[in-house]
Amino acid sequence: MAMHVATTKHEPAATKTAPVTPTHSVGEFYKAYEEEGKLVGYECSCGYKTLTFILECPRCGKQNSLKDATFKGNGSVIAFSLQNVPADEFVNDAPYAYALVQLDDGSVVSGWLPNAKRPEDLKIGDKVHWTKSYKIGMVFEKD
Numbered sequence: 701m702a703m704h705v706a707t708t709k710h711e712p713a714a715t716k717t718a719p720v721t722p723t724h725s726v727g728e729f730y731k732a733y734e735e736e737g738k739l740v741g742y743e744c745s746c747g748y749k750t751l752t753f754i755l756e757c758p759r760c761g762k763q764n765s766l767k768d769a770t771f772k773g774n775g776s777v778i779a780f781s782l783q784n785v786p787a788d789e790f791v792n793d794a795p796y797a798y799a800l801v802q803l804d805d806g807s808v809v810s811g812w813l814p815n816a817k818r819p820e821d822l823k824i825g826d827k828v829h830w831t832k833s834y835k836i837g838m839v840f841e842k843d
């Protein structure tokens with residue numbers, strides 16, 4: 701039985717595209733976060749906004765269409781769970797709520813609420829705001 705074996709070599713697509721220059725680096729994000737108390741993300745020309753570090757728009761696929769966007773950090777809880785068995789970094793804070801927050805500025809982020817310790821402390825739809833903290837992760841408080 702004969703088998704067909706492909707003999708054409710394909711170059712990886714990444715070697716054929718020009719390098720993408722981000723509008724800010726991860727280091728610049730953390731500098732703005734820690735020193736200025738600002739949340740700096742990205743906004744694409746198609747309207748997509750995110751706080752996640754990206755090099756191209758996940759919605760429209762364009763590269764070099766991103767500009768810096770500052771987020772206020774206000775939003776609503778869209779999902780959460782109470783963490784009773786946390787990672788080492790949070791062992792002194794448990795229990796706390798780990799939440800997905802729909803930001804009013806147009807992005808969904810994950811973060812945690814150190815003051816939400818019981819199920820009755822938080823509910824879906826609660827308004828929250830980001831607060832600068834010496835702790836890791838995005839810390840939110842109820843409005």
Ligand SMILES: [Zn+2]
Nearest residue numbers: 744746757760
């Ligand atoms: Zn886009």
